[in-house]
Amino acid sequence: MNISLLTVVVLLAVAPPSAKPQTTKSASTSNVVVDNVATVSAPTEGVSNVTVADVLAAAPAVVPTDTVRFDGDVVARVSIRSAQDLMLVNQLSDDMWSHHVGIGGDADFRMSQADLGTLDRAGIPYRVTIADLQNRIDAEQTRLAQPMEGLAWFSDFKNLAAVNARLDEMVAAFPNLVSIVNAGTSIQGRVIRGIRISRYPAGTALPAFIFTGTMHAREWASTMTTMWIADQFVENNTIDPRIAAALDSAEVYIFPVQNPDGYEYTWATGGNRLWRKNRRLISGTTYGVDLNRNWGVGWGGSGSSGTTSSDTYRGAAAFSEPETVGMRDFVIAHPNLVGHIDFHSYGQLWLWPWSYTTTASPDQTALAAVGNPMKTAIAAVNGKNYTAGPSGSTYGLTAGCIDDWTYGNQGLMSGTIEVRDTGTYGFVMPTSEIIPNAKENFAAAITMIEKLLASSPITITLAPGSLVADNTASTVEVQTVPVVSTLITNGVRLKWKLDGGTTQSAVMTSIGSNKYRASLPAISCGSQLSWFVEAETKFIITHAPLNKPTSFNITATNPCGNPADLDGSGVVDNSDLSLMLLDFGPCDVVTNCPADLDHSGEVDPGDVSLMLLEI
Numbered sequence: 001m002n003i004s005l006l007t008v009v010v011l012l013a014v015a016p017p018s019a020k021p022q023t024t025k026s027a028s029t030s031n032v033v034v035d036n037v038a039t040v041s042a043p044t045e046g047v048s049n050v051t052v053a054d055v056l057a058a059a060p061a062v063v064p065t066d067t068v069r070f071d072g073d074v075v076a077r078v079s080i081r082s083a084q085d086l087m088l089v090n091q092l093s094d095d096m097w098s099h100h101v102g103i104g105g106d107a108d109f110r111m112s113q114a115d116l117g118t119l120d121r122a123g124i125p126y127r128v129t130i131a132d133l134q135n136r137i138d139a140e141q142t143r144l145a146q147p148m149e150g151l152a153w154f155s156d157f158k159n160l161a162a163v164n165a166r167l168d169e170m171v172a173a174f175p176n177l178v179s180i181v182n183a184g185t186s187i188q189g190r191v192i193r194g195i196r197i198s199r200y201p202a203g204t205a206l207p208a209f210i211f212t213g214t215m216h217a218r219e220w221a222s223t224m225t226t227m228w229i230a231d232q233f234v235e236n237n238t239i240d241p242r243i244a245a246a247l248d249s250a251e252v253y254i255f256p257v258q259n260p261d262g263y264e265y266t267w268a269t270g271g272n273r274l275w276r277k278n279r280r281l282i283s284g285t286t287y288g289v290d291l292n293r294n295w296g297v298g299w300g301g302s303g304s305s306g307t308t309s310s311d312t313y314r315g316a317a318a319f320s321e322p323e324t325v326g327m328r329d330f331v332i333a334h335p336n337l338v339g340h341i342d343f344h345s346y347g348q349l350w351l352w353p354w355s356y357t358t359t360a361s362p363d364q365t366a367l368a369a370v371g372n373p374m375k376t377a378i379a380a381v382n383g384k385n386y387t388a389g390p391s392g393s394t395y396g397l398t399a400g401c402i403d404d405w406t407y408g409n410q411g412l413m414s415g416t417i418e419v420r421d422t423g424t425y426g427f428v429m430p431t432s433e434i435i436p437n438a439k440e441n442f443a444a445a446i447t448m449i450e451k452l453l454a455s456s457p458i459t460i461t462l463a464p465g466s467l468v469a470d471n472t473a474s475t476v477e478v479q480t481v482p483v484v485s486t487l488i489t490n491g492v493r494l495k496w497k498l499d500g501g502t503t504q505s506a507v508m509t510s511i512g513s514n515k516y517r518a519s520l521p522a523i524s525c526g527s528q529l530s531w532f533v534e535a536e537t538k539f540i541i542t543h544a545p546l547n548k549p550t551s552f553n554i555t556a557t558n559p560c561g562n563p564a565d566l567d568g569s570g571v572v573d574n575s576d577l578s579l580m581l582l583d584f585g586p587c588d589v590v591t592n593c594p595a596d597l598d599h600s601g602e603v604d605p606g607d608v609s610l611m612l613l614e615i
Contacts, residue, residue, distance in 0.1 A: 067269060067270055067271060067272075068271070068272035068273075068274075068275075069134055069137075070110070070133050070134045070137065070274070071134045072112050072113050072114075072134075073110055073111065073112055073113075073133045073134065074110070074111065074112070074113060074116065074128050074130060074131050074132075074133060075097060075108055075109070075110050075111075075128070075129050075130035075133060075423070075426055076108070076109055076111060076116065076119070076126045076127065076128050076129065077106050077107070077108050077126060077127050077128075077129050077423060078106065078107060078108075078109055078119065078124060078125070078126040079105075079106050079124065079125040079126065080101060080102065080103055080104070080105060080106070080107060081103070081104070081124070081125075082103060083103060085103075085122075085124050086101065086103060088118070088119075088122055088124065089101075089107075089109055089119075089124070092109070092111050092115040092118060092119070093109040093110055093111040093115070094309070094310070094311065095109065095110040095111075095274065095311060096108070096109050096311065097109065097110060097346075097423075097426055097427065098347065099344070099347050099349060099351075099395055099396070099398070099418055100303060100395050100396030100397070100398055101396070102396040102397075105396070108129060108423055108426065110133065110274070116128070129423040129424060129426070130423075130424075130425075130426055130428075133428075136428045137273050137274075137428060140273075140428055141273075143156065143431075144156065144157070153166060153231075154224065154227075154228060154231075154434055154435055154438070155431060155434075156431050156434075157220045157223070157224060157431075157434070158223070158224070158227070159263075159264070159267045160190075160257060160260055160263055160264050160267070163223065163227060163256050163257055164193055166227065167180065167193060167194075167195050167230070167256075168180070170195060170230065170231075170234045171195070173234075174234055174237070176199075177197060177198070177199065177234065177237055177247075178195050178196070178197055178234055179195065179196045179202070180193060180194075180195060180196075181193075181194050181195060181196050181253060181330070182194070182326075182330075183255060183258075183326040183327045183329070183330040184322055184323065184325060184326015184327065184329065184330070185322055185326060186259070186260050186261045186278065186279075186322060186323050187261060187278055187279060187280045187321065187322055187323070188261040188279055190260035190261055190264070191260075192255065192257070192258060192260060192323060192326050192327065193255070193257075194253055194254055194255035194256070195230060195234075195253070195254055196251060196252070196253055197230070197233045197234060197237070197247065197251065197252040197253075197254070198247070198251035198252070199237075199247050199248065200251065200549060204251075204549050205336065205549055206249065206250055206251060206336065206548070206549045207249070207250045207251075207336055207337075207338045207339075207452070207453065207540050207541070207547070208250060208251045208252070208253060208334060208336045208337045208338065209250060209251075209252050209253070209337070209338065209339040209340070209445075209448070209449055209452075210252075210253040210254070210255070210331070210334075210337055210339070210340045210406075210412075211226055211229055211252070211253070211254045211255075211340070211341050211343065211445055212226065212254075212255045212258055212327070212340070212341070212342045212343065212402070213225060213226035213255070213256050213257065213258065213342070213343040213344075214226070214256060214257040214258055214259055214263050214343075215258045215259050215291045215292045215323075215342065215344070215402065216259065216262070216276045216277075216290075216291075216292065216344060217259050217261075217262025217263045217265060217266045217275045217276060217277070217278075218262075218266050218273065218274045218275055218276055218427045219344050219345040219346070219427060220266070220345075220427070220429065221345040221346065221419050221420065221427075221429045221433070221434070221437060222343040222344050222345050222419060223256050223257055223263070224434050224437075224438060225343050225419055225437060225438045225441045225442075226254055226255070226256040226343055227254075227256050227438075228435070228438030228439070228441075228442060229254060229438070229441070229442050229445050230254040230256070232442055233246075233247070233252055233254075242446055242450065243446065245450075246446065246449045246450065246453070248546075248548055249453050249546065249547040249548050250449060250453060250547075251336075252449075253334070253337075255327070258291065258323060258327060259277075259278055259291055259323060261278055261279040262275055262276070262277060262278050262279055262288070265279055273428075274427060275288070276288070276290065276311045277289055277290050277291070277311065277313065278291055278321055278323055280315075280321065282308045282313075283308070286308050286309055288313065289313055289314070289315040289320065289321050290304070290305075290310075290311060290312045290313055290314060290315075291321060291323050291324055292342075292344075292398075292400070292401050292402060293305075293312050293313070293314035293315070293398070293399065293400040293401070294314055294315045294318065294319065294320060294321050294324045294400055295318065295319070295324060295328075295400050295401060295402050295404065295405040296318040296319060296328075296400075296405055296409065297356065297400075297404040297405045297407075297408040297409055298354070298355065298356025298357065298399040298400055298401070298404050298408075299314060299317075299318035299399060299400040300314060300318075300399060300400065301356045301357075301397065301399030301400070302356070302397035302398075302399055303355070303356070303396065303397040303398035303399050304398070304399045304400050314399075314400050318400065324402075327402070328405070331406060331410055331412075332410070335410075337406075337410065337412055338412060338413065338452055338539050338540040339412060339413045339414070339448050339449065339452050339539070339540075340402075340403065340406045340407075340412045340413070340414040340415075341414070341415060341416070341417055341444065341445060341448065342401075342402050342403050342414075342415075342416045342417075343416075343417050343419060343441065344416055344417070344418045344419070345418060345419045345420070345427060345429070346418055346419060346420060346421055346422070346423070346425070346426055346427065346429075347387075347418035347422060348384060348385065348386045348387065348418065348419070348420060348421065348422050349386060349387050349388075349394075349395060349416070349417065349418040350371060350374060350375050350378070350386045350387070350388040350415060350416075350417050350418075350444065351388070351389065351390070351391035351394060351395060351403075351415055351416045351417075351418070352367045352368075352371050352389075352390060352391065352403070352407075352413075352414065352415035352416075353367070353390065353391065353403055353404050353407040353408060353414060353415070354390060354391065354392050354404055354408075355391040355392055355397065355398045355399065355401040355403065355404050355416070356392065356397060356398070356399035356400070356401070356404055357392050357397065358390075358392045358393040358397070359392075360390060360393070361390065361407070361408075363407075363413075363485060363538060364390060365485070366413070366484050366485035366537075366538070366539065367390070367413065367415070368389075369451070369483060369484045369485075370413055370447075370448055370451045370452065370455075370484055371388055371389075371415065372388060373447055373451055374388070374443075374444040374447045374448055374451075375388040375444075377440075377443040377444055377446075377447040378440045378441065378443055378444050379440075380443065381436075381439050381440040381443050382436050382439070382440050384420070384440055386417070391403075391415075391416065401416065402414075402416075403415050403416050411538060411539065412539070413448070413452060413484075413539045413540075417441060417444060419437050419441055420433055420436075420437040421433065451484060452484065452539060452540050453540070453542065453547050454483070454542070454547075455482060455483055455484030455485065455537055455539065455540055455542060456480050456481075456482045456483070456484070456487065456535040456536075456537055456540075456542045457480065457481070457483070457542070458478050458479075458480045458533050458534075458535050458542060458543070458544035459478060459479045459480070459544070460476070460477075460478050460533065460544055460545075460553075461477045461478060461479055461515065462475060462476065462477035462517075463476050463477075463553065464476070464520065464555045465555070466554055466555060466556065467555075467556060467557070467558065468523075468555055468556070468557060469557065470522075470523060470524050470525040470526075470527070470557040470558065471522045471523070471524060471525075472522050473519045473520065473521060473522045474519060474520040474555060475517065475518075475519050475520075476494055476508075476517070476518055476519070476520060476531075476533065477511070477515060477516065477517045478492065478508065478515070478516050478533050478544065479513070479514050479515045479516075480492060480514060480516070480535045481514050482535070482537055484537060484539065484540075485537040485538050485539055486537065486538075487535060487536065487537055488536050488537065488538065490507045491535055491536040491537065492507070492508040492510075492516045492533065492534070492535050492536075493505050493506065493507055493508060493518075493533070493534050493536075494506045494508050494518040494519075494520070494531065494533055495531065495532055495533070495534060496520055496521075496529045496530060496531035496532075497529070497530045497531075497552075498521075498523065498527060498528075498529055499527055499528055500530070506518045506519070508533070520555060523557055524557070524560075525557045525558055525559065525560040525561075526557060526558075526559050526560040527556065527557055528554060528555070528556040528557075529554070529555045529556070530552035530553070530554055531552060531553050531554075531555065532544060532545065532551065532552050532553060562614060563594070563597055564576060564597060564610065564611045564614040566579040566580065566594060566595060567579060572611065572614040572615050573615060574615075576611060576615075577608070577611055577612075577615070579595065580595040580603060580607060580608065580611055581608075583595040583596075583603045584603050584604070585602060585603060586601070586602045587601055587602055587603065595607060597610045597611065598610060
């Protein structure tokens with residue numbers, strides 16, 4: 001049953017909180033200083049337009065201490081029935097493992113064995129999901145310390161150096177497909193590295209997709225998931241027909257580690273395997289901003305904290321951190337981006353905007369039209385069920401998240417996937433889960449790409465053939481029925497190039513029943529039109545004949561012949577001279593006077609002289 005606030009206070013007095021990480025020397029807070037690199041304190045003013053340089057500055061180095069340990073700690077799934085329950089649990093634990101916590105649901109918390117007794121006395125339902133947390137971490141560290149030579153890359157988790165080396169190997173092996181891209185620099189000066197995967201030169205006008213991971217440092221499963229996606233697109237770029245088709249029509253960007261400082265800290269001697277935030281020195285021994293609460297849309301709202309020691313501390317202002325500034329600027333610099341998935345762990349969730357509010361986004365129907373097939377694609381691989389829906393109304397409010405910004409500010413179809421599992425392993429995933437988890441989430445990624453590329457299929461119902469009469473306009477009619485989101489105003493356009501010149505465009509007129517019509521211009525003999533149709537929705541522009549930057553329909557006229565060959569025999573002879581003499585005199589404008597070779601307005605001795613030169 002519910003307990004009163006007074007009871008909560010009394011219970012806390014009897015059993016004070018002890019769910020704090022410990023070093024091998026003594027108990028400490030979760031903000032133990034271990035970074036032997038320079039950091040700077042958080043700015044205190046709004047920095048929505050800040051650059052990376054604005055938030056990087058030198059500061060004294062700090063000295064490492066012993067590794068943070070969690071001896072005696074468990075992970076418990078607690079049923080939050082009331083505000084009192086939530087208050088008590090938050091006092092017992094400063095480390096929530098769930099994506100969100102709210103009244104009327106369950107959430108996972110790391111706490112001490114002693115704190116379970118407090119829950120018992122308070123009558124708060126719970127069950128222990130991980131009873132041996134430090135033992136699991138110890139086993140993981142022992143395994144990772146073993147030599148890995150000769151083992152497959154995805155046989156175990158990889159640190160930042162190994163991730164970056166793998167990206168470099170991809171570039172070396174596929175230099176015409178893969179290139180390194182950067183999204184700024186971290187608070188401690190590490191480059192946020194990613195790759196571009198494309199068959200086309202940089203700057204080619206084609207849709208792009210971005211997959212990001214490890215914004216929260218301890219979520220190693222998201223690192224391996226994004227690396228698997230990169231590996232599949234690179235290694236199988238011509239082998240897998242779905243990947244080949246996607247790369248024929250789009251480019252892919254992948255950033256496996258958005259929080260390199262925090263990720264490095266989770267691996268380091270003197271680090272904390274369960275660290276979540278970046279490594280900004282706030283003050284004293286307090287570190288870190290939750291990078292996924294630091295984005296500009298919804299910043300400062302529910303599901304984030306203004307308390308600097310909180311794991312969901314949102315920072316002094318939106319984009320106060322160089323990591324979010326760098327990724328923000330990268331996305332802005334690539335306006336061809338149309339789809340984004342940010343990978344996290346854990347919970348088996350596929351959540352799309354909004355995160356900061358329960359109000360439905362204006363594109364909820366379109367988001368679901370892509371999101372639900374992605375959920376189905378995940379389940380088809382290994383039978384795993386991922387809860388899917390708008391984040392705020394499906395799972396609870398989390399303000400200042402990246403996907404709300406990439407969708408709300410940049411117009412991308414965007415969302416967050418919390419990968420495996422649902423609590424048995426939490427953040428310490430066994431190696432046996434790496435590849436099955438990665439495969440099902442690759443299925444989500446390729447499905448997003450396919451659905452968006454086919455979001456407005458165009459059927460050409462009337463078009464000129466490959467050869468047309470010169471000086472005659474040609475009609476084009478198409479039908480397009482958007483399956484993801486509605487067309488924008490004047491969103492169906494006919495585009496063409498004359499003899500390889502500049503691209504010209506005409507808005508196609510609606511003629512009802514999702515059909516549209518426009519005309520290609522008349523062209524003279526010997527000319528050629530390269531043309532296509534495009535349909536634009538909020539998220540993407542699709543093309544016909546194909547959604548490729550190099551695909552065109554070709555319409556041309558006959559080559560221009562010798563104008564003196566009046567009978568079309570292929571030679572200029574006495575027969576042509578006879579035809580000319582029949583037309584001798586002023587031109588008849590109705591017949592266009594083909595024998596008027598010098599265009600003087602009449603057939604005269606000048607034309608005869610020109611013909612005699614050709615005989």
